[in-house]
Amino acid sequence: MxxxxxxxxxxxxxxxxxxxxxxxxxxxxxxxxxxxxxxxxxxxxxxxxxxxxxxxxxxxxxxxxxxxxxxxxxxxxxxxxxxxxxxxxxxxxxxxxxxxxxxxxxxxxxxxxxxxxxxxxxxxxxxxxxxxxxxxxxxxxxxxxxxxxxxxxxxxxxxxxxxxxxxxxxxxxxAPRASLPEPISPALPSDYGLIGTSPAMRGVYQLIGKVLHNPTSVLLTGETGTGKELVARAIHDCGFRRSQAFIVQNCASLPENLLESELFGYRKGAFTGAERDRKGLFDAADGGTLFLDEIGDMPLALQAKLLRVLQEGEVRPLGSTQTHKVDVRIVAATHRDLRALVEEGRFREDLFYRLSHFPIELPPLRARAEDILQLARHFAEQASAFLQRQPCRWSEAALDHLAGYAFPGNVRELKGLVERAVLLCEGGELLPEHFNLHPAGLGDTDSAMNLRERMEQVERNLLLDCLRKNRGNQSQAARELGLPRRTLLYRMSRLQISQADV
CATH class of the missing domain: 3.30.450.40 (GAF domain)
Structure with missing residues (x-):
């Protein structure tokens, strides 16, 4: 004992x-x-x-x-x-x-x-x-x-x-002090090639690290322009499938019949014009990663076939009676509220639960304001290199101008603004007049506005942001805001919001 x-x-x-x-x-x-x-x-x-x-x-x-x-x-x-x-x-x-x-x-x-x-x-x-x-x-x-x-x-x-x-x-x-990163610098290697050191992005990096070395399907959510494809590529490039293919398909860009043949392939004679066998994207991505962007726009019939791939790893081409196995990691992305689409009967509930095993929500740029200047400098350096110019200097006024903007179009909008500014810059220094900022995204700096006008401006920005997020779909925007559709239309009319603004 x-x-x-x-x-x-x-x-x-x-x-x-x-x-x-x-x-x-x-x-x-x-x-x-x-x-x-x-x-x-x-x-x-x-x-x-x-x-x-x-x-x-x-x-x-x-x-x-x-x-x-x-x-x-x-x-x-x-x-x-x-x-x-x-x-x-x-x-x-x-x-x-x-x-x-x-x-x-x-x-x-x-x-x-x-x-x-x-x-x-x-x-x-x-x-x-x-x-x-x-x-x-x-x-x-x-x-x-x-x-x-x-x-x-x-x-x-x-x-x-x-x-x-x-x-x-x-x-x-x-480590020598000189090797420490500057407050505004390119992305660190530990950030998977993505840019940003804000708490919101650090949370994203931690989630990426959790899923990096396993075959779990990932669902990327967030507003348009937040960089969902970049995150999908980072998951692929830093994971164990990096030596295999990374294939991208936007589910909203093709009609249902073309999207099905593109994803699953077809056999000779499956339809008029099918003169030979053709492999689909699942076969092209075998061993690698298939990124399905705008998964919320995939037709219901195709959703059933995608669920079969996720559950059994099997693909059946059009015109074939035989299935075959594929080893593909699915990374899906959407800016839509999939749970709301399930309740409306426009998205399969079983597919939703299958995809949402590991969701990663990407923050809008307004929720990571600390990263705006870092991203702006990075895009300016990229644009200067593309144009074979010397890097542009940043004036303090231009930096303050960007820092006060809400960026309803998120990182995609910032990238376009900076690239345009570099094209316009002739003196080697970026100035506020080089940036074409939409008034709806600017902070309220007009001290002459009274309280009612300020509140109307805030309400207008909120409605525009929600309408843009839902691609102008007024019913979805009204549901998200908790308003009857008739009330939303009335407020849009009172605040002079037109489809062109959206």
Whole structure:
């Protein structure tokens, strides 16, 4: 009995000693090797490896390898898509431990393990998370004998996460001050190539990190012009499917019959003009990502076929009686309220729940005002480079002019305004007169307006914003505002809002 109690106590004491040892290390460069050594000693395994993902999540590197009591001095990077390393890919994509008490080289690809005198028989692989709860690396231990290593999973994962946090903290503390980003700068690699440091965008980055390395379908929502396609591309480019195709299809741009043949393909003779077999976009995106923009505008008949793809991974081309499997990740986007469309019978309820497993709502630009100037500088640099000009200087008046604008068209409107301003700029300095800002988006700066006029201006802006969000659909706008349609029409008439304004 005493021996049974003493054994867990002895392991707990060893674990505490390893935590203390890692905490006392002063150099970030020593932590990977120390963690690998600690994992090997605690588990009693011949091998321990530490893999780290880079800040863009596109490269998995062997940072440290402890083999037979000594550190192996070499570095190795795995292919960026991790396709050849299915065991490591599983841990990354599923964000869950993998324990194999009987490792079979004929069934499992183990080229990432070093060659030794005996075959490897047991394996434990653990995902390590960073401060934002995103997978940032893998800790692996392996033994040449058949062993159940699952009992070490919790303690080694805690130790690895602690060491990873220490490693990142020491790297930040030792980074030279000159390398720190300026208040207004291009996007950081950790932001997946997107621009913005506001709290609203940080929340988006955290959600992207959660879904990056798993095959879950994603639904992007938000107003038009908020950058939904950019986020979809970031999810693809920084995920494990990055080496495969990224296909885009706008569901509102084609009539139903053409959209069906475009998505699912067709067989020769399926309809007049079908002179040969043609693959659809699901086949073109096999292994990669299919981005379905404006999913709320997809016809109901096609929604049923899309649901079949999501549930079973099967596609049946037009004119064919046979289905075939595809491995496609669906990222859908809409500016519409899909729940309201479900209630109206214009969107399938089962498809809505299937797509909304992981929704990401993109904030409008007015909700991330801190990012406006950063985005403006970025677009100005892009426009100057395209026109082969020297970068334009920004006057303080121009920056203040932009900062006070509401941007009903969001990032798309800002991009167009800045590109036009760069074209108009001839003296090398951007001025307020270079920006053609719509009065409805400007803050009220007329101190001569009385209270009634100010309130009417606020109401007019609110109605315009809602009508634009719903593409001029007055019934949907009235429902969103909680008004009868007749009341909305009356207020539009009183405030002189015409279809041209929308």
């Amino acid at each position: 005493l021996g049974q109690i003493a054994q867990p106590l002895a392991y707990a004491e060893q674990l505490l000693q390893q935590f203390t040892h890692l905490a006392r290390l002063a150099g970030a460069e020593r932590l990977p090797a120390a963690l690998a050594e600690a994992a090997a000693q605690l588990s009693g395994c011949r091998l321990a490896q530490l893999y780290l993902l880079d800040s863009t999540h596109t490269c998995l590197t062997l940072a440290a390898e402890w083999l037979d009591g000594q550190l192996a001095e070499h570095e190795a990077s795995l292919p960026s898509d991790y396709d050849g390393e299915q065991l490591l890919q599983y841990c990354l994509c599923q964000n869950r431990p993998l324990s194999l008490a009987s490792l079979d080289p004929s069934l499992h690809e183990t080229s990432f393990l070093p060659v030794i005198d005996k075959p490897w028989r047991s394996l434990l692989c653990l995902p390590l998370q960073d401060e934002q709860a995103r997978v940032a690396g893998l800790l692996l231990v392996a033994a040449s004998g058949t062993r159940d290593l699952e009992g070490f999973a919790a303690s080694l994962a805690s130790l690895g996460t602690f060491a990873l946090a220490q490693h990142q903290l020491l790297q930040r503390l030792r």
